[in-house]
Amino acid sequence: MHQNINPSIGCTVHECKYHAQTAEKCSLNEIKVVKHEENATTKECTDCGSFEKQN
Numbered sequence: 864m865h866q867n868i869n870p871s872i873g874c875t876v877h878e879c880k881y882h883a884q885t886a887e888k889c890s891l892n893e894i895k896v897v898k899h900e901e902n903a904t905t906k907e908c909t910d911c912g913s914f915e916k917q918n
């Protein structure tokens with residue numbers, strides 16, 4: 864369980880090992896937002912590239 868809460872990174876992905884869990888925030892100091900389409904046209908084309916599955 865991560866104790867850090869980064870108030871600047873809101874996130875609802877509780878399945879991620881970096882989620883703060885006690886708040887709707889990420890615990891990392893920095894994340895990388897990526898796209899999985901050649902040319903991003905909607906927000907659905909973007910993802911958190913720092914996501915990792917919880918163990």
Ligand code: SF4
Pocket residue numbers: 872873874875876879880881882883888889890891894911912913914915
């Ligand atoms: S790494 Fe990305 S998906 Fe995981 S908690 Fe942080 S912002 Fe959310």
